[in-house]
Amino acid sequence: MVFASRRISRSVLRQVMPTAYATGMRRLFCFFLLARSISFAQDRITIDAGTVIDGKGGVHKNQQIVIEGSKIVEMRPARGKSTYDLRAFTVTPGWIDTHVHLTWHFNAQNILVNGREDPASSALYTAENAYLTLMGGFTTVQSVGAPMDAAVRDRINQGSLAGPRILTSIRQINNATARPDPDHPAPPEALREYVRKTKSEGADLIKLFATAGMGAGGGQNMSDEQIQAVCGEARNVGLRAIVHAIGDSGIRASVRAGCTSIEHGNFVKDDTLELMAARGTFFDPNLLVIHNYIDKKESFPNIRDFKPLQDALAPTAEVFGRARAHHVKIVFGTDAVAGAHGRNAEEFIYRVRDAHETPMDALISATSAAAESLGMGDKIGAVVPGYEADLVAVEGNPLEDITAVRRVVFVMKGGRVYRNTR
Numbered sequence: 001m002v003f004a005s006r007r008i009s010r011s012v013l014r015q016v017m018p019t020a021y022a023t024g025m026r027r028l029f030c031f032f033l034l035a036r037s038i039s040f041a042q043d044r045i046t047i048d049a050g051t052v053i054d055g056k057g058g059v060h061k062n063q064q065i066v067i068e069g070s071k072i073v074e075m076r077p078a079r080g081k082s083t084y085d086l087r088a089f090t091v092t093p094g095w096i097d098t099h100v101h102l103t104w105h106f107n108a109q110n111i112l113v114n115g116r117e118d119p120a121s122s123a124l125y126t127a128e129n130a131y132l133t134l135m136g137g138f139t140t141v142q143s144v145g146a147p148m149d150a151a152v153r154d155r156i157n158q159g160s161l162a163g164p165r166i167l168t169s170i171r172q173i174n175n176a177t178a179r180p181d182p183d184h185p186a187p188p189e190a191l192r193e194y195v196r197k198t199k200s201e202g203a204d205l206i207k208l209f210a211t212a213g214m215g216a217g218g219g220q221n222m223s224d225e226q227i228q229a230v231c232g233e234a235r236n237v238g239l240r241a242i243v244h245a246i247g248d249s250g251i252r253a254s255v256r257a258g259c260t261s262i263e264h265g266n267f268v269k270d271d272t273l274e275l276m277a278a279r280g281t282f283f284d285p286n287l288l289v290i291h292n293y294i295d296k297k298e299s300f301p302n303i304r305d306f307k308p309l310q311d312a313l314a315p316t317a318e319v320f321g322r323a324r325a326h327h328v329k330i331v332f333g334t335d336a337v338a339g340a341h342g343r344n345a346e347e348f349i350y351r352v353r354d355a356h357e358t359p360m361d362a363l364i365s366a367t368s369a370a371a372e373s374l375g376m377g378d379k380i381g382a383v384v385p386g387y388e389a390d391l392v393a394v395e396g397n398p399l400e401d402i403t404a405v406r407r408v409v410f411v412m413k414g415g416r417v418y419r420n421t422r
């Protein structure tokens, strides 16, 4: 922006001040300085905030956040004169959801679209889900994952589509991936090859299934060697690997294999939590997804029996306290599927109400802790000079009433305002 404005100034100068341009180099220099300072002022945004929850455990009252380009450059006492007056609101870093499925959606009859659909519909629904997610206060998501994620990610990065910053696994690796035939499991080398292929197609991370789903009991269904091959090769090519694991044995095998994060982890045992803390494995338990299935039963005719989901609610709520007691790094993922996009913040409320997390712990999970798990802990997830200007403002204070997260009034991502509905 600064450079564009300087170029324009020079051409304007040639037209309106030919004499000065030809002879008065000193005046010219002064004009450039002036042009620079004008464009500098335009690039600078200030936000006065009544309360800032900084994402790292700090709370600051009456602050002014100064933004230049995409970044926060300063936080100082509020001045009463700013580009955006958010003194009546609470500002936090933009929220991060480490587990969503952006392509999942219902059809016009409110029934899950399960199976093939035309690419145009898939693209539009994915873009729509991305938009809803951003409007709900989430400026970064990890989508795990479908090929359409990458197309939407790239359009958002170009600035031509409104949505959160997207990291995607492009596909999910499971016990049927790279099998020579249905009777034989994939050899580890074939899985390694598959990881490399996924990386070459532009994946930001690898997603794998170490266990069956909740309805099938959550037992380990990839061998230890297969899990080691996937997570080991991911590490070799510089990608993180996050693992769907419901039951304890699949969780344990994944932690031992050095995988980055355990998703769901509903039935993890205490000694495995201890191992996760020791190995620095991130933990991403989710409540919204279970409620979403149960609350919208008629929309999921593919699920025959909801009892395993119902039965998992109490143990999943309970796993948060056990993980905290073992000092496991808990991040914030919703496993948002159809019906949950844009409602990701409900996870905060389930965590505080049912899992008895403190609002501050839940907020740190969704900001600095989630950022760290994505390998972006020095770029996003905190209101700190030098970080990307990803900010969300809510009516009320979520530390006093967690339902404030439903009342998003302002969303900025990378210094650009996407929502301002005060």
Ligand SMILES: [Zn+2]
Pocket: 099, 100, 101, 144, 335
């Ligand atoms: Zn999932």
